[in-house]
Amino acid sequence: MFFNILQSKFNKGIQIVQKAVSSKSTLPILTGIYLQAVKNKGVRLVSNNLEIGIEYWVKAEVKEEGSIVLPANQLSNIVRELPSAEIILKVELEKQQANLKCLNSEFVLKGFQADEFPKLPEVKVEKNFKVKVSAFKKMLEEVKFSVSSDQTQPSLTGGLMLLEDNKTSMVTTNTYRLAYSWFKNDNTQDEEISFILPGVTLNELSNLLDGEEELELLIGDSYVCFNFNEIIFISRLIEGDFPNFREVLPGQYKSRVKVDRKELLKAARRVSLIARLNSNVISLKTTEEQLHIKPVDSEFGDAHEILEIEIEGNKEGQNIDIDAGYLIDVLNVLNDDVVLLEFISSINPLTVSKSTEDDYIYLIMPIRPGA
Amino acid sequence: MFFNILQSKFNKGIQIVQKAVSSKSTLPILTGIYLQAVKNKGVRLVSNNLEIGIEYWVKAEVKEEGSIVLPANQLSNIVRELPSAEIILKVELEKQQANLKCLNSEFVLKGFQADEFPKLPEVKVEKNFKVKVSAFKKMLEEVKFSVSSDQTQPSLTGGLMLLEDNKTSMVTTNTYRLAYSWFKNDNTQDEEISFILPGVTLNELSNLLDGEEELELLIGDSYVCFNFNEIIFISRLIEGDFPNFREVLPGQYKSRVKVDRKELLKAARRVSLIARLNSNVISLKTTEEQLHIKPVDSEFGDAHEILEIEIEGNKEGQNIDIDAGYLIDVLNVLNDDVVLLEFISSINPLTVSKSTEDDYIYLIMPIRPGA
Numbered sequence: 001m002f003f004n005i006l007q008s009k010f011n012k013g014i015q016i017v018q019k020a021v022s023s024k025s026t027l028p029i030l031t032g033i034y035l036q037a038v039k040n041k042g043v044r045l046v047s048n049n050l051e052i053g054i055e056y057w058v059k060a061e062v063k064e065e066g067s068i069v070l071p072a073n074q075l076s077n078i079v080r081e082l083p084s085a086e087i088i089l090k091v092e093l094e095k096q097q098a099n100l101k102c103l104n105s106e107f108v109l110k111g112f113q114a115d116e117f118p119k120l121p122e123v124k125v126e127k128n129f130k131v132k133v134s135a136f137k138k139m140l141e142e143v144k145f146s147v148s149s150d151q152t153q154p155s156l157t158g159g160l161m162l163l164e165d166n167k168t169s170m171v172t173t174n175t176y177r178l179a180y181s182w183f184k185n186d187n188t189q190d191e192e193i194s195f196i197l198p199g200v201t202l203n204e205l206s207n208l209l210d211g212e213e214e215l216e217l218l219i220g221d222s223y224v225c226f227n228f229n230e231i232i233f234i235s236r237l238i239e240g241d242f243p244n245f246r247e248v249l250p251g252q253y254k255s256r257v258k259v260d261r262k263e264l265l266k267a268a269r270r271v272s273l274i275a276r277l278n279s280n281v282i283s284l285k286t287t288e289e290q291l292h293i294k295p296v297d298s299e300f301g302d303a304h305e306i307l308e309i310e311i312e313g314n315k316e317g318q319n320i321d322i323d324a325g326y327l328i329d330v331l332n333v334l335n336d337d338v339v340l341l342e343f344i345s346s347i348n349p350l351t352v353s354k355s356t357e358d359d360y361i362y363l364i365m366p367i368r369p370g371a
Numbered sequence: 372m373f374f375n376i377l378q379s380k381f382n383k384g385i386q387i388v389q390k391a392v393s394s395k396s397t398l399p400i401l402t403g404i405y406l407q408a409v410k411n412k413g414v415r416l417v418s419n420n421l422e423i424g425i426e427y428w429v430k431a432e433v434k435e436e437g438s439i440v441l442p443a444n445q446l447s448n449i450v451r452e453l454p455s456a457e458i459i460l461k462v463e464l465e466k467q468q469a470n471l472k473c474l475n476s477e478f479v480l481k482g483f484q485a486d487e488f489p490k491l492p493e494v495k496v497e498k499n500f501k502v503k504v505s506a507f508k509k510m511l512e513e514v515k516f517s518v519s520s521d522q523t524q525p526s527l528t529g530g531l532m533l534l535e536d537n538k539t540s541m542v543t544t545n546t547y548r549l550a551y552s553w554f555k556n557d558n559t560q561d562e563e564i565s566f567i568l569p570g571v572t573l574n575e576l577s578n579l580l581d582g583e584e585e586l587e588l589l590i591g592d593s594y595v596c597f598n599f600n601e602i603i604f605i606s607r608l609i610e611g612d613f614p615n616f617r618e619v620l621p622g623q624y625k626s627r628v629k630v631d632r633k634e635l636l637k638a639a640r641r642v643s644l645i646a647r648l649n650s651n652v653i654s655l656k657t658t659e660e661q662l663h664i665k666p667v668d669s670e671f672g673d674a675h676e677i678l679e680i681e682i683e684g685n686k687e688g689q690n691i692d693i694d695a696g697y698l699i700d701v702l703n704v705l706n707d708d709v710v711l712l713e714f715i716s717s718i719n720p721l722t723v724s725k726s727t728e729d730d731y732i733y734l735i736m737p738i739r740p741g742a
Contacts, residue, residue, distance in 0.1 A: 074672065077644045081637065097672075105641060108673035266452065270476060273448045301445065301468075302479035 001066025001091035003037045005058060007082050007102060013045050013058040014076045016231060019204040020047040020054040021072040029112045032069040035089075036114070037062045046120060047072065052201055053120040055232040066091055067114035070098055078107055120234050123220035127193060131168055133215045133228050135183040139170050140206035142181035142360055145329050147199040148174035155240035158196040165189045171245045172202075177326045178245060178349075178363040195224065196238040205233060249361065250349055253342035255318050258310040258355060259291060261339045265331040267293055267305035272324035274303040281367050282324045284350070286343070288315050296321050296367075318343035320350050321367045327352070330362045372437025372462035374408045376429060378453050378473060384416050384429035385447045387602060390575040391418040391425040392443040400440055400483045407438040407485070417491060418443065423572055424491040426603040437462055438485035441469055449478055491605050494591035498564060502539055504586045504599055506554040510541050511577035513552035513731055516700050518570040519545035526611035529567040536560045542616045543573075548697045549616060549720075549734040566595065567609040576604060619734065621720050624713035626689050629681040629726060630662060632710045636702040638664055638676035643695035645674040652738050653695045655721070657714070659686050667692050667738075689714035691721050692738045698723070701733045 014033065022030040034046040043060045047053060068091045078100065079087070088101040091111075100107040140159075148156035160171045162182075166189070169182030208231060209215070218225040226233040268282065275282050275295035285292040286309070293305040320343060330352050331339070342351040349363040385404065393401040405417040414431045418424060439462045449471065450458070459472040462482075471478040511530075519527035531542045533553075537560070540553030579602060580586070589596040597604040639653065646653050646666035656663040657680070664676040691714060701723050702710070713722035720734040 074644060074648075078641060081641045081644070083637075104677040105638070106675040107641075107645065108669070110672050266454075267476070270449060270452045270478075273445060273452070274478065277445075298479070301481050304477040306475040 001035075001037050001068060001089075001093065002064035003043060003060040003062045003089055005043060005060040005087050005089065007079060007084050007087050009058050010043075010060075010087055011076075011079050013043075013056050014072075014079055016056045016208065017045045017047040017054045018072055018076055019208065020049050020052045020233075022049040025049070027118075029069055029116055030118070031072055032112050032117070033072045033075060034067065034069050034114060034117045036067040037065050039065055046117070048118055048120055050118070051198055051236050052204060053234045055120060055234075057230065066093060068093070068096065068098060069112035069114055069117050070109050071111070074109055078109075120232075121223045121236075123218050123223045123225040123234065125218045125220055125225075127163075127219045128217060129163065129187045130214045130216050131183075131185050131187070133209050133211055133213050135185070136168070136215050137206055137209035139168070139181045139183055140202050140209070142333055143170050143172040143179040144199065144202040144206060145333060146172040146174065146177055146179035146362075147202065148172075150174065154238055155196055155242050158198045158238040159202050160194060160196050160242040160245070163187065163189055163193040170197075170202075171242070172199075173243065173245065175243070176323065176365050178248065178361075179330070180245065180249070180361045180363075182359055193219065194242070195219065196240065196242055197224065197235055198238055201235040205235075208233065248349070248363065250342070250344055250351055250363070253344055253351065254314045255286060255316075255343045256312040257286060257291060257341040257343070258312075258338050259307055259341060261331055261334060261336055263307055264291075264339065265328065267307055268324055268327050268331065271295055271303045271305055272328060274298075274301045275324050277301060280324045281321055282327075283319065283321045284341075286311065286318045291341075318346075320346050322350055322364045323367065326364045334360075372406075372408050372439060372460075372464065373435035374414060374431040374433045374460055376414060376431040376458050376460065378450060378455050378458050380429050381414075381431075381458055382447075382450050384414075384427050385443075385450055387427045387579065388416045388418040388425045389443055389447055390579065391420050391423045391604075393420040396420070398489075400487055401489070402443055403440040403483050403488070404443045404446060405438065405440050405485060405488045408433045408436050410436055417488070419489055419491055421489070422569055422607050423575060424605045426491060426605075428601065437464060439464070439467065439469055440483035440485055440488050441480050442482070445480055449480075491603075492594050492607075494589050494594045494596040494605065496589045496591055496596075498534075498590045499588060500534065500558045501585045501587050502554075502556050502558070504580050504582055504584050506556070507539070507586050508577055508580035510539070510552045510554055511573050511580070513704055514541050514543040514550040515570065515573035515577060516704060517543040517545065517548055517550035517733075518573065519543075521545065525609055526567055526613050529569045529609040530573050531565055531567050531613040531616070534558065534560055534564040541568075541573075542613070543570075544614065544616065546614070547694065547736050549619065549732075550701070551616065551620075551732045551734075553730055564590065565613070566590065567611065567613055568595065568606055569609055572606040576606075579604065619720065620732065621713070621715055621722055621734070624715055624722065625685045626657060626687075626714045627683040628657060628662060628712040628714070629683075629709050630678055630712060632702055632705060632707055634678055635662075635710070636699065638678055639695055639698050639702065642666055642674045642676055643699060645669075645672045646695050648672060651695045652692055653698070654690065654692045655712075657682065657689045662712075689717075691717050693721055693735045694738065697735045705731075 036044040039062045082102045090099045098109045162169045171180045215228040277300035278297040281296040291307045291309045336354045338355040340353045352362040407415040410433045453473045461470045469480045533540045542551045586599040642664045648671040649668040652667040662678040662680045707725045709726040711724045723733040
């Protein structure tokens with residue numbers, strides 16, 4: 001195995017596949033990157049932590065074919081630090097080690113045997129469709145922060161993806177809050193398809209998605225494959241049932257508040273500085289033209305923020321107690337100058353949505369007095 | 372106690388004194404900032420973690436005098452997040468709490484009783500002198516990274532400051548490396564004065580020093596006071612003896628190498644990526660025109676970097692084994708394009724110094740083969 005490769009291209013490829021490398025593993029070979037040199041094609045880089053796997057081809061002048069697994073951390077650190085020039089990589093297969101040369105620098109890396117690296121799962125495609133990378137990325141970013149970290153309910157640690165006629169959506173919830181984002185597309189669909197993607201997939205995928213290209217989804221029984229920007233990204237699916245989220249979507253609001261997003265974010269953050277000394281619960285109260293925010297508990301201090309708002313619907317005062325962190329999270333993710341808060345009563349969820357588009361609903365469950 | 376203060380000025384003052392606030396303390400009041408409002412003067416802010424203490428006056432319109440201690444973290448977070456406008460601070464002394472108002476935001480902070488806050492130590496001045504802030508800051512930055520973290524040798528956890536005729540210097544060492552920096556000034560001195568400043572003082576002081584003003588040092592028996600930019604910074608001194616560093620300063624070099632600092636830094640960092648898989652020891656070897664760097668141990672991989680150099684003195688090959696981290700640290704701190712490496716033998720210290728100025732010596736002790 002012997003190839004020449006540009007440092008910048010090699011570095012880019014390594015950064016991409018590194019997102020699916022195990023940081024620590026009972027199987028040491030999973031902390032490595034699989035390299036396969038193929039004449040007239042280049043070098044195939046593969047990573048696989050058994051939850052997600054990534055494959056990416058880098059252009060290279062391959063002089064001798066072959067494959068090896070090299071330690072991902074060492075390889076990525078070394079290649080990143082090398083000068084922007086041509087790297088010559090030669091593998092001594094009998095010693096299972098690679099020799100890297102670049103100008104006046106030379107490295108020997110001890111590797112693993114390539115045939116011991118677990119193959120990426122084959123996705124038995126039952127359904128495939130295409131969407132815009134940018135729309136898909138937006139959807140992931142609007143829901144990924146809201147997955148549950150409670151490992152005893154595995155299905156909530158992922159996001160429910162829904163394919164309906166001309167509509168793609170995703171839902172995440174930890175039962176105390178719920179994020180629901182969607183976009184329209186041209187994919188006609190006879191019946192609804194749904195599956196649960198792990199939280200790590202939502203995160204790593206949204207970090208890799210970039211640009212205005214198309215993303216192809218190949219959906220199998222236990223795995224899904226995403227093809228985009230020459231990257232092949234395979235994710236395990238989470239088995240189990242996702243709660244029926246449509247049941248918790250609230251009906252008609254009583255009061256709808258229009259409020260400046262940044263002002264609300266700053267005010268919520270300031271009140272949270274006091275509220276978090278206790279349980280981080282804040283109360284929102286509306287009057288005809290104002291929104292008042294206070295910590296529910298004033299044992300260790302107090303705060304009071306007043307924001308100017310516009311109200312539609314019932315102008316009689318609304319009052320709800322919520323976790324400040326759940327409000328801050330969604331205000332950090334949205335981009336709109338103005339957001340909508342919809343109130344029904346102090347025991348119904350508070351809804352946060354966009355003022356510019358009808359493609360997102362975020363629910364915060366109320367904390368009942370005395371709870 | 373009642374005053375009006377600009378958010379920007381209050382914020383700046385709090386950031387300054389916060390550097391001497393205890394993060395955690397058995398004495399909770401030390402996690403607070405002491406505020407004293409004085410008519411026609413402003414607000415005095417004081418912090419004191421019993422190792423260092425800071426005092427700083429902020430301009431304010433004082434309507435009622437008084438003092439209180441407020442929790443530093445809450446106060447700094449809230450003031451930083453408030454809009455850039457006037458803050459009105461009123462203290463209800465009987466409740467030991469402060470009320471902050473700024474536009475539509477209002478906060479209540481629970482405080483501590485001011486008279487329970489430990490006073491800053493009085494420095495019984497035995498000697499005072501003045502130096503340039505910029506020269507003093509440079510000296511601190513060139514040595515502070517080299518203090519020992521070994522608490523069993525307290526004197527090595529600080530920096531030895533030396534006042535000689537027309538010369539101010541500082542030395543830090545952990546016995547495996549030593550940094551010695553100095554600058555010339557106009558302070559005449561009959562006899563040498565020396566004392567040991569804690570590592571935390573070197574760090575926090577160098578972070579606060581800024582600009583081209585003068586720094587006044589008031590030296591007492593157990594404390595030193597630094598006055599600069601309207602900041603009063605008091606530091607405890609470390610008792611005990613500092614090693615006689617002059618004894619370890621090497622004599623005449625055998626070979627002096629001129630090498631590009633950034634190239635040497637990059638090469639050392641790359642070799643360290645392999646060397647740190649083991650003990651992070653690297654070998655430096657000179658030939659007539661090159662410097663070769665390799666990890667001493669190649670159990671987990673290997674590396675080899677070659678740098679072009681100029682040699683003065685003995686051109687026969689030199690060879691020394693050192694800790695890569697110690698070399699990287701000093702190359703990160705220096706600014707010179709070209710640095711000097713001075714070799715005597717493989718069992719004498721390696722010296723790193725500047726090519727542009729004679730105001731710095733850094734020693735790295737060799738690691739003897741088999742050690």
